Amino acid sequence: MPGVGKTTLVAHVYNMVKLDFDAAAWVTVSESYRLEDLLKKIAAELGITVNIANVEMRGLAESIHNYLQGKNYILVLDDVWTPLVWLETRNVFPTSNCTGRFVITSRKHEVSLLATGESALHLEPLEAHHSWLLFCKGAFWNDDDKECPFELQELARKLVAKCRGLPIAIACIGRLLSSKPPTLPEWENVYRGLDYTFDERCDP
Template sequence: ARSTSQGQALHFTKDEDLVGIEENKDKLVHWLTAAGGDGDDLEQSSINVTTVWGMPGVGKTTLVAHVYNMVKLDFDAAAWVTVSESYRLQDLLKKIAAELGIIVNIANVEMRGLAESIHNYLQGKIYILVLDDVWIPLVWLEIRNVFPTSNCTGRFVITSRKHEVSLLATGESALHLEPLQAHHSWPLFCKGAFWNDDDKEFPLELQKLAWKFIAKCRGLPIAIACIGRLLSCKP
């Protein structure tokens, strides 16, 4: 399992370093800040689930983290937890409580008491929860009743590599991320390889080789950025 603190630290991304996500970013912001998906404001009571899914490395977490950091101040309460394949329900609830700043005796609290603490804390609030890297729909089915649904506004974002998890979305709020096209892969690669160069342009004699690297990455932003950064250390 990946370190949560290390993983999240990598998701603080500058606007200029995000390539090819404008349309998806705008769509996600709209879904999270509209009361019923129709442009109403967040003050109206509603519960919506948004899913972002796609193959590993396609940039799901990067996109959601960017949008989450943009909108979380619009909410009374916000939490981000990484779930992973080997999650335990009680540990997941403990993480959510800790992220929300709920003070409970984590060592001794029973699952029911933990669930009640989260439920009571969120009553009457406008809140957002991100469940990152969910592998099975059961995760949501096990915890959804923990969250209040009346007299409050709840926004849930679930990222997953699994299509069946994406079906948890409310209405049409499922976003399928595809690998980047070549015209988006190139600037992302250049920004990684020449991060300390003002122009961030490849020398002509290296461009053919650069395109070979990009082709190997198959449009996956994480691979493109990592290979670019690795090459930036070479003379």
């Protein structure tokens, strides 16, 4: 589901390992992708020196294939909505005399079925305990103990509950509250604002 931390997790790993490869590329796909535009993005990320504005799609695919030949490379396709993305692009990437690693993030179960063996990682919302720890770490990052004052705990738990275990939402609210005075009136204002936002999104 959106906000569970798929892109954040992959970005962390990608930044750790990308220098171990001869070539690395990160491309956000999105729901309304066009194959030609996607290949142009991949070529640009890889630093391929071709006139990607004017080259035909077949020539672009060949340029990517030739560039990666003999290299160890990693490609991240972020926010993929349909398995068709991989089916349309997989032949662009060489499989002999090189090592390719592909990482795909998606909110669609059918996309995860593209993974081989035990390679699919399904992220779930955080449990209540971990949601609370993440919230306190963000809201009280400047405190040594990272603990919520007793008088704010009831309201804080209501705020965390609204996030439904989504790490990005919890982290954002925690950062927002960290910039506010830790008083009940200030936090109640934030809570009312969230109530208004959630009600608007739920209206038909």
